[in-house]
Amino acid sequence: xxxxxxxxxxxxxxxxxxxxxxxxxxxxxxxxxxxxxxxxxxxxxxxxxxxxxxxxxxxxxxxxxxxxxxxxxxxxxxxxxxxxxxxxxxxxxxxxxxxxxxxxxxxxxxxxxxxxxxxxxxxxxxxxxxxxxxxxxxxxxxxxxxxxxxxxxxxxxxxxxxxxxxxxxxxxxxxxxxxxxxxxxxxxxxxxxxxxxxxxxxxxxxxxxxxxxxxxxxxxxxxxxxxxxxxxxxxxxxxxxxxxxxxxxxxxxxxxxxxxxxxxxxxxxxxxxxxxxxxxxxxxxxxxxxxxxxxxxxxxxxxxxxxxxxxxxxxxxxxxxxxxxxxxxxxxxxxxxxxxxxxxxxxxxxxxxxxxxxxxxxxxxxxxxxxxxxxxxxxxxxxxxxxxxxxxxxxx
Amino acid sequence: xxxxxxxxxxxxxxxxxxxxxxxxxxxxxxxxxxxxxxxxxxxxxxxxxxxxxxxxxxxxxxxxxxxxxxxxxxxxxxxxxxxxxxxxxxxxxxxxxxxxxxxxxxxxxxxxxxxxxxxxxxxxxxxxxxxxxxxxxxxxxxxxxxxxxxxxxxxxxxxxxxxxxxxxxxxxxxxxxxxxxxxxxxxxxxxxxxxxxxxxxxxxxxxxxxxxxxxxxxxxxxxxxxxxxxxxxxxxxxxxxxxxxxxxxxxxxxxxxxxxxxxxxxxxxxxxxxxxxxxxxxxxxxxxxxxxxxxxxxxxxxxxxxxxxxxxxxxxxxxxxxxxxxxxxxxxxxxxxxxxxxxxxxxxxxxxxxxxxxxxxxxxxxxxxxxxxxxxxxxxxxxxxxxxxxxxxxxxxxxxxxxxxxxxxxxxxxxxxxxxxxxx
Numbered sequence: 058x059x060x061x062x063x064x065x066x067x068x069x070x071x072x073x074x075x076x077x078x079x080x081x082x083x084x085x086x087x088x089x090x091x092x093x094x095x096x097x098x099x100x101x102x103x104x105x106x107x108x109x110x111x112x113x114x115x116x117x118x119x120x121x122x123x124x125x126x127x128x129x130x131x132x133x134x135x136x137x138x139x140x141x142x143x144x145x146x147x148x149x150x151x152x153x154x155x156x157x158x159x160x161x162x163x164x165x166x167x168x169x170x171x172x173x174x175x176x177x178x179x180x181x182x183x184x185x186x187x188x189x190x191x192x193x194x195x196x197x198x199x200x201x202x203x204x205x206x207x208x209x210x211x212x213x214x215x216x217x218x219x220x221x222x223x224x225x226x227x228x229x230x231x232x233x234x235x236x237x238x239x240x241x242x243x244x245x246x247x248x249x250x251x252x253x254x255x256x257x258x259x260x261x262x263x264x265x266x267x268x269x270x271x272x273x274x275x276x277x278x279x280x281x282x283x284x285x286x287x288x289x290x291x292x293x294x295x296x297x298x299x300x301x302x303x304x305x306x307x308x309x310x311x312x313x314x315x316x317x318x319x320x321x322x323x324x325x326x327x328x329x330x331x332x333x334x335x336x337x338x339x340x341x342x343x344x345x346x347x348x349x350x351x352x353x354x355x356x357x358x359x360x361x362x363x364x365x366x367x368x369x370x371x372x373x374x375x376x377x378x379x380x381x382x383x384x385x386x387x388x389x390x391x392x393x394x395x396x397x398x399x400x401x402x403x404x405x406x407x408x409x410x411x412x413x414x415x416x417x418x419x420x421x422x423x424x425x426x427x428x429x430x431x432x433x434x435x436x437x438x439x440x441x442x443x444x445x446x447x448x449x450x451x452x453x
Numbered sequence: 454x455x456x457x458x459x460x461x462x463x464x465x466x467x468x469x470x471x472x473x474x475x476x477x478x479x480x481x482x483x484x485x486x487x488x489x490x491x492x493x494x495x496x497x498x499x500x501x502x503x504x505x506x507x508x509x510x511x512x513x514x515x516x517x518x519x520x521x522x523x524x525x526x527x528x529x530x531x532x533x534x535x536x537x538x539x540x541x542x543x544x545x546x547x548x549x550x551x552x553x554x555x556x557x558x559x560x561x562x563x564x565x566x567x568x569x570x571x572x573x574x575x576x577x578x579x580x581x582x583x584x585x586x587x588x589x590x591x592x593x594x595x596x597x598x599x600x601x602x603x604x605x606x607x608x609x610x611x612x613x614x615x616x617x618x619x620x621x622x623x624x625x626x627x628x629x630x631x632x633x634x635x636x637x638x639x640x641x642x643x644x645x646x647x648x649x650x651x652x653x654x655x656x657x658x659x660x661x662x663x664x665x666x667x668x669x670x671x672x673x674x675x676x677x678x679x680x681x682x683x684x685x686x687x688x689x690x691x692x693x694x695x696x697x698x699x700x701x702x703x704x705x706x707x708x709x710x711x712x713x714x715x716x717x718x719x720x721x722x723x724x725x726x727x728x729x730x731x732x733x734x735x736x737x738x739x740x741x742x743x744x745x746x747x748x749x750x751x752x753x754x755x756x757x758x759x760x761x762x763x764x765x766x767x768x769x770x771x772x773x774x775x776x777x778x779x780x781x782x783x784x785x786x787x788x789x790x791x792x793x794x795x796x797x798x799x800x801x802x803x804x805x806x807x808x809x810x811x812x813x814x815x816x817x818x819x820x821x822x823x824x825x826x827x828x829x830x831x832x833x834x835x836x837x838x839x840x841x842x843x844x845x846x847x848x849x850x851x852x853x854x855x856x857x858x859x860x861x862x863x864x865x866x867x868x869x870x871x872x873x874x875x876x877x
Contacts, residue, residue, distance in 0.1 A: 062658075064651050064652075064654050064655045064658070065651070065654075085647070089651055108699075108700050109683075109699060109700070110679065110680070110683040110687075110689065110691075112682070112683055112686040112687055113686075122679040122680070122682040122683035122686075123679040125679075125682055126678035126679045126681075126682045127678070127679070173826075191798060192802060192824070193824075194801070194802055195798045195799075195801040195802040196797055196798050196801055197778075197798040200778045200783075200785075201725075201778065201781065201782070201783035201784075202783055202785070203701065203704075203719035203721065203783045204698075204719070205696060205698070205701075205704055205706075205717045205718075205719045205785075206717050206719060206783050206784065206785035207785075208717075209706070209715075209716075209717035209785040209786065209787040209788065210785040210786065210788055210793075210796075211788070211793070212788045212789060212790050212792070212793045213632075213634065214706065214715075214717065214787050215713075215715075215787050215788065215789050215790075216632075216633060216634060216790075217622070217630070217632045217633065217634065218624070218630065219624075219630070222624060223696070223705075223706045223708075223715060224706050224715055224787050225622070225623070225624060225630065225695065225696060225706075226622075226696050227618065227622050227632055227636060228618070228620075228621030228622040228623070228691075228693055228694065229618075229621050229676065229677055229679075229680065229691075230676070230679075231618070231636065231676055234640075234675070234676040235639075235640050235643065235676075236822075238640060238643050238644045238647070239643055239822040239823055240823070241644070241647045242479075242643055242644060242646040242647030242648075242650070242823070243647075243822075243823030243825065244647070245646075245647045245650035245651055245654075246458050246459075246483060246646065246647070246650055246823075246825060246828070247458075247825055247828065248650065248654065249458060249459070249650045249653060249654065250456075250458050250825070250827070250828050252654060252657060254456070256827060258825055258826045258827040258828065259825075259826040259827075260823060260824070260825055260826070261823065261824040261825075261826070262822065262823045262824075263802075263822065265798070265799070266799070266802070266804055266821075266822045266823075267643070267822040269793050269799065269804070269819060269822075270475075270639060270643065270819050270820075270821070270822045271634075271636065271639035271640060271643070271822075272634060272639075272790070272793075273475075273531060273532070273639065273819050274634055274635075274790070275634075275789065275790025275793070276531075276790045276791075276793060276794055276817065276819060277512065277527050277528060277531045277790075278512065278527070278790060279789070279790040279791035279794065280527070280794075280816055280817065281512035281513070281514070281516075281527045282516070283512065284789065284790070284791065285789075285790055287633075288633055290628070290630055290631070291631070292614075292619070292628075292629065292630070292631065299614075299619075299628075299629055300614075301610070301611065301614055301631070303606075303608070303611055306608060308606075335506075361615070365602070365605045365606070368606060369606070370606045370607050370608050370610075370611045371611070372607070372610070372611035372612070372613075372614035372615050373614055373615065374614045374619045374620050374629045375614065375615050375616065375617045375620060376617065376620045376690050377617055377620065377621075377677060377680045377681055377684045377690050377691055378684060378690045379617070379620075380616070380617050380674055380677070380681065381681065381684065381685065383615075384600075384601055384602070385596055385597075385600045385601060385602040385603075385670070386600075386670070386671070386674070388599070388600040388601055389597055389599055389600045389668070389671070391671050391674070392681070400686070401686060402686075403682045403685045403686050404681060404682065404684075404685035405678065405681065405682055406671070406674050406675045406677075406678045406681055409644070409671050409672045409674075409675040410644070410648045410665060410666065410667045410668075410671075410672070411665070411666045412648065412651060412652050412655060412663055412664075412665050413663045413664040413665075413666075414655065414659065414661075414663055415651070415652075415655055415663070
């Protein structure tokens, strides 16, 4: 393999997933160079095409920021997989693919003759990854999920937020992304097996289990007689936002004296209320008041760099705008610009990891059905007349 | 008996605390042989203090640190099953030499020290690749292996801030909040498994090892991608929405019977809204023009919240979930950590492993967030005691004699008790 080649350059993926988790998994596979054929329902497409935020005022299927981000590097074809012709086409495509990723309710594809068992007969090497809220088995398999429900059932929600308010979710689509990451790792584990042994398999990824793994703390603490509870915030107010001094954990004991000197309060260095990690944790709110007095008049990023210089684990609450100007992220060329004919030029987070010698495939998200001709004609051997026919029948 | 996915893969694990240990825990479940390397002067911090000074520090079975607290500290025990333990003082020339020798019989080295620690020890990627050109070096760091902040120290909680996650987490008052759960640690731990598999595939193609640079901050920013894209075009900076959602209305967390018990509800379509009306015994609400569409429901969400809370308050969280789900409404009990341990669904799926640990007693352990139909995970093994496998690794794997191993122990290069354990 030449330098900077694609690790998955020989892999083709049939992507029957939508929303966040499945598409994030296949976005990462596309990044490693796999050819990802995204199958979308004719007319409407992936649900994220209809959810915002939209980069221009009115909703537009090609201007959803979530769709644009989650589907870089992929091809899009339209197909009504519920129709008899559609099912047939999925079966044919599955024979041309190495991986299949889907996010239908458990059992839905089985009923269409497109379940793992049916497709395994046609293509024994196929890796078939199902990404669902609760997995393919168990009493909740038919339950509906959402970002909020996944965070709730994985015991993450209960401990987030303030003690006197309701449990709070992590913002954005954290559970969806994390489930997509699980699906990515699981799919590549199965590919590792296939590269050695030749056979494919069914990969079952559940959002509830992903969050339960991610929230390992809650299950641990419970077994030691500690019920994790929602706690008061330890963020301090800076002149232009929020910071965290990072003094409770992960710092050397002599750091505290240096921070006291910095804040102009050297007498606090020996104060038993603060001079050990445990003491600082116990008097967290008093400590916060002291720190607030110092941070309130200073810019957040200056505080972050100054306190990091004293070997704390300080942080600042970066807004999305701050991320785009972070010296660290810019120095690593993390962000990349991509141009899209309908959405225009935008900044995208680039590869979330780098493997030396491997290239990262990063091209704009496809328009709905943009690759119909390429996939149906070049890959499956249909003529343009056949395509017109399928289009007329509403199949594509 | 089907084969384990990672049978025969040997991993040198220099990770500590959370993110790295999560990755190697999962790799161990899938069949890899994981050799965790610590030293008696620098144990994994999650083992706690050699002699804990205050009550309340650390989690110990029965609240008792016992004679060897470092082998039974809760956070250590639960994150380090499926591994073997070797102690090796990497500050000594002999310790370094042994690590390099070990690298020649391993496929992977994974570490999550501050970015420059391994280079300073003379054990950076170049040195290790020289010893074993097929070695895959997985570097997990908070900021990545390069850049002006590469040596900044972080915990998962720090990264939630610097990666922007805290800026979109919070109640509707717009104040940012941390999760208190160091969320970026498990996420990157789970991702590291897949990235390593990709690198192993590359090695199969090239015959050579490689270097993986995994920045926890960047992975976490990648979970905010849509906001970055949107900001770059429109200049909009997102702020916290509480439990609300722009398109799912109603969405929220509603009080149930019992202390601090809640149910989460997300209504994503008019169909689901009609299902909700039936579930709560008020089918007429579906005809109410205030609630007919997402737009009008959003406008009247406060009224909706009252109607829903009045219904949920009369029920247990699981009961509310079941009734709503029976009508096709996405809903979930807001489970506490203890409740997931006995949840019927997770139990039916065999998600939890029960482990009998010689020093920490019996406990329940999370397993993997995935199931592979033909490559089952193996049952969790107890986390190893400090240096438990010194003799296996140095003797059986590297071929050192009993005398040589004894000499290493005398010189303090290996051991089974942390320095400081004998101080009181």
